Amino acid sequence: MPKKYHIPVKPAEPRFHPIGKYATVEFREDCAGSCRQCVKKRCVYNIFNENVLHMAAMEEPEYLYTCQSCFRCIQECTRGIFSRAINPDYRTLGDDYWRAELIHRLWYQAHTGQIPVSGAGYRGPFVAPGFDSMWTDMSEIVRPTRDGIHGREYISTCFELSRRVTPLRFNDDMSIASELPTILEVPLPLLLRLPSDLVANENIRLTTAQSAKILGTFMFVAADDITPALEPYADFLIPSLTIENYKNHGEKVRRSRAVEVAFAAGIEPVLAEIRSLNAEAPIVVRVPLDDRAAERTCLLARADVDTVTLHADDHGNELGTESPRFIKDLIREVHLKLVEGGLRQQVNLVFSGGIAMAEHVAKAIICGADGVEADTALMLALECHLCGRCRESLSCPVELDAGIDAAWGSQRIVNLMGAWQSQLIELMGAMGIREVRRLRGEVGRSMWFEDLEKENFGPIFGERVVPGP
């Protein structure tokens, strides 16, 4: 068997205390002072260990991150001097899509490379808009492999950026007659692209490029931003071009393993020219996810394009409209349009925007994507708070603007992607699927809120009056 794809995760400690959910409040004036039962000494999580130090050094208290809210200090203090509040910083963290708990879990994954595990059942809403209104299926007896999801047989998370040739044609002697393009395979259905509206400097790009190399995936980067420092990672970069600037980057086109061009009117001759410069490299076209995305993708599938990357905004919303649809529905639309036109096998689809959790990767693929892009999540792996200060040219609270250690940063990204891949494998294992390519468009392995309500509640309660989430 080929060597098993393995992502080398290892702990990468945060540079700053991550913002924790809980803040412990002490009414110290009520403290008995010399109590032998002091709960601080008994804390199971040792959150009070450096309590004195941070008071002396005026540093941020570490327990803002480490308190696990077991309530024992509150309930056992002999004088009852403890109370607890939600950390005010936690309240302001993120926004309505990139919620605080989501950011917190992303930080954890970037820190440890581990799958978030907890006890005591699910604690969120029954159903919520977007990806949270679908569930993935499982099987009681079907298994993806003979010796478990972490066994010797492995579950493949590969997908391709190159075009597939269907059907293959054969000569009389059974040799292959079809002209076979170079196959460009990516070992996990995740490509990297740094968001353009947050801190973006060479240091961050270098960090991300390093992680692309370790992961064996690709990072999209504007061709103008490919500086000599990024050259060692050229094999893992996809230069992003426009029809205006592609002529300036002939050399980069020639030596890259894939090339991306932003969609624009009159793109066809540009694509032909790029193909003539580098016949081997798959051509990727970047299309905004708006109401014309499906139609344009069909057009591109008929043209000489291998992969289409479609991008929504960073909340996964449709572009260019007052009442946007969510990326889940947009993926369905584009995928089904291609299926209807008999074009789906002609082109690979990579979607981006709002991919914030491992489950979004699996669900996007179920909806019809071949792969997705990690974007804002990459910055969160580097401890970004999504405070938006950089958008106003203000300083970054976690000093991403001052430069970070690229080895540390790339490990954080590798950890996050590693945790996501492990979770994707868990979901696929439960479904009994051992190839991520087989998951594409496989809505039969998912359950949707509207369908479940209609099938199971419809016969009991009738027609739903209040629309779903």
Next chain:
Amino acid sequence: MNDQMQKGTLPKTVEAPSRFRNTIGKYSIRRSSKCVSCGLCAELCPQGVHPRYEAYNQTLRPREHKCIGFDCKKNDYYCIDRCPEGALTLRLNPVLETLGDYRWTDEMLIAHWEMAETGDLPVVALEYNLGNSGGGFDKIRFRHFEPDAYIDVEDEKIDTRLVLNKRGDGRPVKTLSLPCYGGGMSYGSMALNALVGRARAAQKLNSLTCTGEGGYPEEFVPYKEHVITQVATGLFGVREETILYAPVIEFKYAQGAKPGLGGHLLGDKVTPEVAAMRETVVGNSLFSPFPFHSVYSVEDHKKHVDWIKAINPEGLISVKVSTPTDVDMVAVGSYYAGAHIIHIDGSYGGTGAAPDIAKKNIAMPIEYAIPKVHNFLKAEGIRDKVCLIASGGIRNALDTAKAIALGADGVVIGTADLVALECVRCGNCESGRGCARGIASTDHELGRMISEPYAEQRLVNMYMAWRKQWCKLLRQLGMRSIGELTGRSDLLVHLDYLEAAERASYQPAPKAKTII
């Protein structure tokens, strides 16, 4: 009526106070230094918020969880107004916002602690029937009761029994006194005292508890008539004798919290005792395989069932499965393979460690699965031959009643048992030394925070409080037995399926802002 109920021997509720000196209640009462310890508040308060010992005139910390809060203002014993020194202040407890989540709200937790303490429904105004999840049970209500339907019978005469064997195959019928029993929690995931406490409570309540997959500790043997032996994919502790002990043997194909994944016991909890029981290595994480490596089809499943039936001719067979799209087919297959109990475990429940992604995303919530399976079994003509048990996200007495009305015969409870033992649902059951509150921990120090009698009595109390709720509901519905409620989904409404005017006549779904 079963023997226990006929003899009126349902267990007594005895006050089982919190293990912790400072209780958490909805309200917070503070006594300032102005207090002169006159003792008036202690004399006034009928709830016993202000304890005071005879011949000891110092003040003690108020038992805040007993305080009925601002509702008390109308009473002439309202301590805040009556205190001659103005030393008392009352406010909503600020820690509430750090407690609870969408499914188990702060008030639901506090109310269940109170039920477990007193065996009665809380006096404090707490919402303990509805969570904040915005769907499923939290949007389902019982239809307005017909006033004529009310029957005036006392609780003792209302039948809340659950019959486990309806196959008529010559094996024992096995009847439990309550329409619920305890879910599997394995030796290794939980403190032994808590597990044995559950078994003791099951004995008192004429109910069952389940070993989970971690083996059968000797301490269970005295209660073996009330302990289900679980045969899970890891097969820990599955021996001829443990199969012979059990009145019910449960095959765990999958579990709702991590459907499609085997059981997880992380390394820190694998102490020498746990490792010895499971015949594994101390400190090594144990990921049970998934699925049964000997089952590739329903025929293979039948072989499993036959195997257990041959070993224990008196045992009933329960098959625990998760809730995939084809859960209805799985249920039918299990029946034909010889199962007495089909146990469907929905995706939102679970007590032990599970990947967050699995808990949230894999398999459907139990609210959908119950009518799906119930109707399919009915269409197949076998609904009366099988006991359908639901679990996974059933939190309280009303959820239980709704699950039964949707089509289940009874339910399995896990999380509520932990809450009765003062779990705060911090979710750290799996990490490091395990539960800081000594419930889900095998640590030598933490695992001894709970005593068996405490666990037993708290559980008995909670279930007896639930029984009061069921009896009240059945009286209002004009039913004498909870069995009459099974499949009566016509008695339910879902708020989102009602026109605005009618919807307004029902209690709205709670919508408090929750930070998780």
